[in-house]
Amino acid sequence: MSAIAFDGVSITLGDRAVLADVSLAIAPGEFVGVLGPNGAGKTTMMRAILGLTPVSGGRIEVLGAPPRRGNPAIGYVPQFRRTPLPPGITGEELLLSAHRGERWGFPLASASDRTAVAEALARVGAADLARRSVAQLSGGERQRLFIAQAVVGRPQLLLLDEPLISLDPARQRAIVELVRGLSRELGVAVLFSAHEVNPLLGAIDKVLYLGGGRAAIGTVDQVVNDKVLTALYRTPVRVIRADGHVFVHSEAGALDGHDPHDHHEHAH
Amino acid sequence: MDIFAYEFMRNAFAASTIVAVVAGAIGYFLVLRGETFAGHALSHVGFAGATGAVLLGLSPFVGLTAFTLLAGLGISVVGQRANRDVAIGIVLTLSLGLGLLFLHFYTAYAGMATSLLFGNVLGIGQQTVWLLLGMAAVTLAGLALISRPLLFASLQPELAEARGVPLRRLSALFMLIVALATAQAIQIVGVLLVFALMVAPAAAALRLTRRFLSGFLLAIGLAVGIAWLSLLLAYVTDWPTSFWITGLGGLAYALSHLRRL
Numbered sequence: 436m437s438a439i440a441f442d443g444v445s446i447t448l449g450d451r452a453v454l455a456d457v458s459l460a461i462a463p464g465e466f467v468g469v470l471g472p473n474g475a476g477k478t479t480m481m482r483a484i485l486g487l488t489p490v491s492g493g494r495i496e497v498l499g500a501p502p503r504r505g506n507p508a509i510g511y512v513p514q515f516r517r518t519p520l521p522p523g524i525t526g527e528e529l530l531l532s533a534h535r536g537e538r539w540g541f542p543l544a545s546a547s548d549r550t551a552v553a554e555a556l557a558r559v560g561a562a563d564l565a566r567r568s569v570a571q572l573s574g575g576e577r578q579r580l581f582i583a584q585a586v587v588g589r590p591q592l593l594l595l596d597e598p599l600i601s602l603d604p605a606r607q608r609a610i611v612e613l614v615r616g617l618s619r620e621l622g623v624a625v626l627f628s629a630h631e632v633n634p635l636l637g638a639i640d641k642v643l644y645l646g647g648g649r650a651a652i653g654t655v656d657q658v659v660n661d662k663v664l665t666a667l668y669r670t671p672v673r674v675i676r677a678d679g680h681v682f683v684h685s686e687a688g689a690l691d692g693h694d695p696h697d698h699h700e701h702a703h
Numbered sequence: 704m705d706i707f708a709y710e711f712m713r714n715a716f717a718a719s720t721i722v723a724v725v726a727g728a729i730g731y732f733l734v735l736r737g738e739t740f741a742g743h744a745l746s747h748v749g750f751a752g753a754t755g756a757v758l759l760g761l762s763p764f765v766g767l768t769a770f771t772l773l774a775g776l777g778i779s780v781v782g783q784r785a786n787r788d789v790a791i792g793i794v795l796t797l798s799l800g801l802g803l804l805f806l807h808f809y810t811a812y813a814g815m816a817t818s819l820l821f822g823n824v825l826g827i828g829q830q831t832v833w834l835l836l837g838m839a840a841v842t843l844a845g846l847a848l849i850s851r852p853l854l855f856a857s858l859q860p861e862l863a864e865a866r867g868v869p870l871r872r873l874s875a876l877f878m879l880i881v882a883l884a885t886a887q888a889i890q891i892v893g894v895l896l897v898f899a900l901m902v903a904p905a906a907a908a909l910r911l912t913r914r915f916l917s918g919f920l921l922a923i924g925l926a927v928g929i930a931w932l933s934l935l936l937a938y939v940t941d942w943p944t945s946f947w948i949t950g951l952g953g954l955a956y957a958l959s960h961l962r963r964l
């Protein structure tokens with residue numbers, strides 16, 4: 436059984452075909468980097484896996500079953516947060532409010548809830564964030580907290596939507612290493628979207644490039660080359676490797692990050 | 704003290720305790736969700752409802768409750784927050800205007816306007832106390848039922864949605880509960896000053912605590928404390944109770960800023 440299987444999946448939003456006849460499979464425990472320019476459909480793909488966005492064609496299977504909202508086997512870190520976190524809520528309190536937060540009733544945390552949260556915080560090395568106010572945390576600390584939140588309750592699949600945004604290179608690397616460790620220790624499959632493949636090199640098992648409604652998946656060597664990316668984006672793409680970095684360049688503009696309105700759109 | 708020798712004082716204390724518990728509890732979530740303006744507006748709609756009901760020969764309390772409930776539904780239907788504030792503001796002023804028109808047609812009740820607008824806690828009868836108790840029970844039971852997903856959805860809506868929390872339905876349910884709470888609070892502090900009892904204690908409590916439960920309980924405690932102290936001060940000074948509630952509410956909020964977050 437695959438962690439995720441797409442079989443001829445098409446997703447249309449408004450009049451835009453975000454995915455068109457995409458087929459792919461991701462094995463349990465696999466750490467997959469999801470790349471593609473703004474609007475390529477990274478978030479949409481995750482929302483479809485979560486059962487939030489319906490497919491217009493084809494079939495998705497998540498851990499052997501059709502997607503359904505509220506699947507407890509999936510841990511999720513969304514890309515955007517519309518509402519700022521209020522002052523005076525601690526990290527632990529935030530995670531407790533989310534743990535089984537979908538149930539009706541009064542939010543009284545049980546001893547087992549507290550254990551589950553403390554365990555997740557310890558696992559990502561965020562035990563010291565438990566008592567601090569979330570509003571005061573730095574971007575990197577906050578991201579670590581959100582990843583802890585995603586692993587509460589031992590999910591089998593993690594969907595992390597751009598967890599590297601607005602982090603410095605050292606912090607980016609730390610988050611990638613953290614997720615790689617989680618993926619190994621817990622045997623959890625991970626979809627990790629990013630704008631740049633470099634921070635992920637050496638850590639991910641596979642890379643999934645999205646563009647023009649199409650997808651290309653494979654190891655970094657299999658996918659990040661002139662031939663595959665040129666075919667995917669239908670425009671001449673050059674991949675240059677130097678010093679263990681890759682630079683993806685196209686006439687039509689950079690495909691990996693460096694998008695001028697990138698910064699604006701993801702500023703917190 | 705012989706303050707409890709008078710029946711109207713006993714009723715006033717009972718009614719304001721009931722209403723303060725409700726206002727503190729609901730207010731906590733209202734502040735957490737950034738929906739205080741909606742709460743403010745709901746009470747103004749109550750004004751039109753109450754005056755309209757009197758014009759039709761009905762009890763103002765019935766009209767007030769019916770109108771706030773309707774407006775609560777209306778506000779939750781108007782989805783997006785950006786346009787929402789404008790829509791809410793327009794409904795708010797329209798309601799006050801309508802209330803004024805109804806009063807114009809029914810001049811006999813000149814005193815009613817003041818007590819509707821600013822509250823008249825010392826005029827509350829035994830029957831109203833029982834009515835408030837019943838409504839409070841319903842309101843708090845409703846809140847207890849939805850408060851877990853409500854807390855989750857207020858803090859992290861995107862994640863709550865993914866976990867299967869029905870955001871829109873939840874928000875509509877909460878608005879109905881706010882409407883019920885508002886109808887009760889109007890009895891004590893009047894249409895214009897509901898904010899003081901519902902928002903000020905909760906906002907102070909949120910600044911002073913770091914956990915849900917302690918913040919929630921402190922909001923209730925502060926609201927009740929403010930209500931009691933205000934009645935006491937009103938008794939001693941003979942100034943209006945509602946004035947003291949607004950003053951102490953503002954003071955509590957100001958003092959909460961002394962604590963660094």
Ligand SMILES: Nc1ncnc2c1ncn2[C@@H]1O[C@H](COP(=O)(O)OP(=O)(O)OP(=O)(O)O)[C@@H](O)[C@H]1O
Pocket residue numbers: 448449450451453471472473474475476477478479480514
């Ligand atoms: N509700 C919607 N209605 C219509 N179009 C939508 C809707 N949501 C998203 N889209 C479009 O779908 C496309 C894919 O969006 P998506 O958010 O999945 O991209 P992304 O790869 O996550 O981009 P980014 O890197 O900016 O996060 C975009 O062109 C977007 O405009």
Ligand SMILES: [Mg+2]
Pocket residue numbers: 477478479514596
């Ligand atoms: Mg996205």
